[in-house]
Amino acid sequence: MSIASGLVLTEPRSLERRSFDLPEVDADDGLLRVEACGLCGTDHEQYTGHITNRHAFIPGHEVVGVVEELGDAAAERWGVSAGQRVAVEVFLSCRNCDQCRAGLYRRCERNGLATMVGFTDADTPPGLGGGYASHLYLRPDSMLMAVPDELDPVTATLFNPLGAGIRWAVEIPDTQPGDVVAILGPGVRGLCAAAAAKEAGAGFVMITGLGERDTERLALAPAFGADLAVDVSTDDPNRALRDAAGAKADVVIDVTAKAPAALAQAVQLARPGGTIVLAGTRGSPETPGFDPDHIVYKELRIFGALGVDVTAYRKALDLLVSGRYPFTDLPRQVADFDSLEPLIQTLAGERPGTPPVHGVFAPGSADS
Ligand SMILES: [Zn+2]
Numbered sequence: 001m002s003i004a005s006g007l008v009l010t011e012p013r014s015l016e017r018r019s020f021d022l023p024e025v026d027a028d029d030g031l032l033r034v035e036a037c038g039l040c041g042t043d044h045e046q047y048t049g050h051i052t053n054r055h056a057f058i059p060g061h062e063v064v065g066v067v068e069e070l071g072d073a074a075a076e077r078w079g080v081s082a083g084q085r086v087a088v089e090v091f092l093s094c095r096n097c098d099q100c101r102a103g104l105y106r107r108c109e110r111n112g113l114a115t116m117v118g119f120t121d122a123d124t125p126p127g128l129g130g131g132y133a134s135h136l137y138l139r140p141d142s143m144l145m146a147v148p149d150e151l152d153p154v155t156a157t158l159f160n161p162l163g164a165g166i167r168w169a170v171e172i173p174d175t176q177p178g179d180v181v182a183i184l185g186p187g188v189r190g191l192c193a194a195a196a197a198k199e200a201g202a203g204f205v206m207i208t209g210l211g212e213r214d215t216e217r218l219a220l221a222p223a224f225g226a227d228l229a230v231d232v233s234t235d236d237p238n239r240a241l242r243d244a245a246g247a248k249a250d251v252v253i254d255v256t257a258k259a260p261a262a263l264a265q266a267v268q269l270a271r272p273g274g275t276i277v278l279a280g281t282r283g284s285p286e287t288p289g290f291d292p293d294h295i296v297y298k299e300l301r302i303f304g305a306l307g308v309d310v311t312a313y314r315k316a317l318d319l320l321v322s323g324r325y326p327f328t329d330l331p332r333q334v335a336d337f338d339s340l341e342p343l344i345q346t347l348a349g350e351r352p353g354t355p356p357v358h359g360v361f362a363p364g365s366a367d368s
């Protein structure tokens with residue numbers, strides 16, 4: 001029997017390399033050879049224990065790879081064939097329950113959190129449930145999206161944050177051509193949101209960051225569709241937006257992480273009748289400067305956004321292939337089995353050094 005390899009998070013800050021038997025594939029399931037797995041805030045929150053899990057698991061949920069084996073029924077259900085490069089949706093869908101039929105498959109009655117990619121029990125065979133591994137077991141309810149040949153697997157992992165950018169900055173707020181859009185947070189999700197807003201025809205896009213850690217990211221923003229990049233540690237974003245765009249924002253998207261003041265800024269930046277999308281989590285109930293009365297005075301609409309869906313992921317893959325934004329050239333660090341843990345520690349801010357804009361695990365890489 002062939003052997004696969006994976007990094008198992010047994011408890012916070014304990015990532016352990018283990019061997020797994022490759023599962024026998026039946027009519028309904030399949031096996032993916034992992035080529036690349038993008039990293040995001042969830043990855044370091046799992047590592048540090050901010051996001052907990054009841055069992056040991058292989059993290060990694062922004063997975064791209066090649067379908068190595070699959071059953072006949074699976075091929076038909078997933079619409080892919082052996083040897084094809086695919087991106088893997090984090091959530092699974094039975095395709096049959098009321099929620100799945102209504103298009104809300106993230107609330108699928110037989111899946112949801114229990115079967116999410118990068119979350120399942122590593123001790124329940126076949127155990128290969130996440131992207132920090134040589135192989136990912138493809139359960140029957142998996143959802144796969146074909147990755148066009150011209151896209152390399154590392155860039156293709158951006159299907160996840162760019163899909164988020166499209167859903168959060170365009171679909172949820174219903175961004176219209178000519179809109180003034182303000183994006184709080186210049187990480188990979190913020191840059192993706194900027195590109196998505198520009199693609200939707202936004203008339204003006206501002207992106208904000210905070211201090212030295214964001215300098216490089218703000219400098220990149222114009223190439224990703226931003227007309228104005230503002231460091232809020234030195235400049236007032238309200239004044240900067242008024243001076244440059246001559247208007248307040250029709251749409252504000254908050255993708256900051258652990259930035260308690262961002263909510264107050266979003267409310268200030270929005271025009272009367274404007275829309276705010278909150279996608280970043282604060283990790284605390286503190287909201288300095290936030291005055292809820294302004295939501296009333298301005299008649300703001302505020303949406304919370306958590307996930308993405310297959311429709312947005314497919315649009316993201318198309319936008320990546322178009323080459324209209326330099327996603328391939330994003331400053332990134334690609335880690336292999338040995339160098340992944342230090343990279344996650346850097347992303348978590350527990351190790352000196354500026355985190356890369358884009359962190360990726362690639363089991364076949366050895367360049368870092
Ligand atoms: Zn993620």
Ligand SMILES: [Zn+2]
Nearest residue numbers: 094097100108
């Ligand atoms: Zn379902």
